[in-house]
Amino acid sequence: MNKNTKPLKYIFENHFHQTWNNIKHKFPKNLHSSIWNNVSKFLDCGDIFRGYTAFKCTKCSHMHIVGFSCKSRFCSSCGKIYAENWALKLKDELLDVEHIHATFSLPDGFCRNFFFYNRHKLVDLAKAAYQALKYSLKKLGIHSFGAIINIHTFSRNLDWNPHIHCIFTFGGYDKNQKWKNIKTIPYQVLRKSWQKCMFVVK
Template sequence: MEDKSAKEKITIKQIFGDHWSKFKQLKWHTIPEDMRESVEEAVQKMLGCGDPKNGYTKSMCTECGEEKIVGFTCKCRFCNPCGKVYIENWVNKQVESIIDTSHRHTVFTIPEELRRRVYWNRKLIKDMSDRAAGIIEHWYKKQSQKKEYTVGIITVVHTFGRDMKFNPHIHALVTEGALDKFNVWKPVNYIPYAYLRKAWQKVLLDLMKEKYGQETKMRNLINMLYHRYRNGFYVHAETRMTDARGAAQYIGRYLARPAIAEYRILSYDGKKVRFWYEDHKTHKIIELELDVLDFMGRLIMHIPQKYFKMVRRYGLYRRDKNNQAQKVVSLWNYVRTKNILKTKTFKTRKLNWKERIIKEFGENPLACSKCKNEMELWEIWHPKYGYIYDITRDAPEVKEDGRRKGLDGHTVRRRETRGVLQLSLQTM
């Protein structure tokens, strides 16, 4: 197979299409047994993304007769293009629930010696998220004495480093403040590093002791980790965000970001894949070449188990607490700044697929390639449900003069009202 580095863009879909069967023959044993169904489903969705046999929409230009068929997207986070859309939609949704106060982005890391255990037992990740949130909640409650502070926390699981190796860690978005039991907002913008590191080390090693404490090897490892990391496990908590959208965007980029962006793939010759990444410590660009099956393995090890919650909410971000917290903080902002704008509720509208493409590429996907007239939806087909929409069956009849004729013989006139397309009947 020829090297595709210079001639065309290299895609993850192309690499998996070439070697997925071979990977399952030779490397399937490297995937935890309880993860294989989820991995298979995610890969098959990605491979079938955009294939008309999995469903499509057909548009037609009523001026020149040009047709355009667009296959359904898979909407799978493992798919690079769909993952990007997932993040955008998630961020827009979160902006409505993010409390309008400053947030601190905190990252809880896991020492390399424990990562293999987490790889083979993904259920540990949920416990890790709970315990990371727990040490933050504990610190706030300890500071509040009898006022019972409740802080807002959103955690997001991230499982890879820049070299795509399995490196699970927990991102936490934490409000710089809390509500007390009297619903009074109390700004708090500092949690000591020493506490975070030591507390995180203890709760994580306690978790390992609970799960594997019967193993002599694990007990010895726990003792060694306490000795090796005398200051606790590494926790990063320097990034501060002052507005709701910025906070949602910052944490959202970790939610469904693919393990590697396709522009980082330098070459692929059918046997090996060469790519680059920026070293986190030195900030130098490092190039790495892997056997194609090893490259695929580094990607699929980050596919989450089906129905696993990558995002978890605690304290003020629980559904039963969030609305109340937003009202209190908005009022507090108003009293503090006398700025009525601070009391508004963030509302966003999710872009449809046409608007997303125009925003991304500056082109209308419905514009006819020949005459540039906007094409009209002609049919929608799904492999399970058949023809969901067919203009010859479902739409009013079109007369030769371009006007539509309804089933009762009346002309159909279209008009735009408040951004919604309405159909009205007008007697001829």
């Protein structure tokens, strides 16, 4: 392995083609080209033969060359930068109130497989999470609240596991547009509401 090659890129360079031939039947055919494109972008990231920017010192004339980045979220380098910039942007947009984090998951088997073959429905899954929150908070007299919803499609061990991460205000505005703090979330109501909203998507 070249000392400048990152471990993850080395693994993809040397094992992806063979592995892909063994696992591609698990993915819908309409996704094959997208998977290939993202992997190719990742492998070409920083390759000066794909384009670069050159910086020259005006004193010693030393030339420093930086290869163009792929800007793909799949890339371990570019994706990290994307995530950091996204987090910084959200920090400026969040309301200065207490927030809480919730995860909306799906049972293994049919439910997860449905969204594997119907990726276009993932956005509706995010909407279902919001509707479940909206219904549950309304039980507490909250008619308007803030929420940031993000879709994750894989677990830490890289298994297909579509789930929703949501950061929402721990309180909100009542019907008179006055801010109302809450002490707890009606978790059983939220759970049942999520189950109902999730199945409506399908």
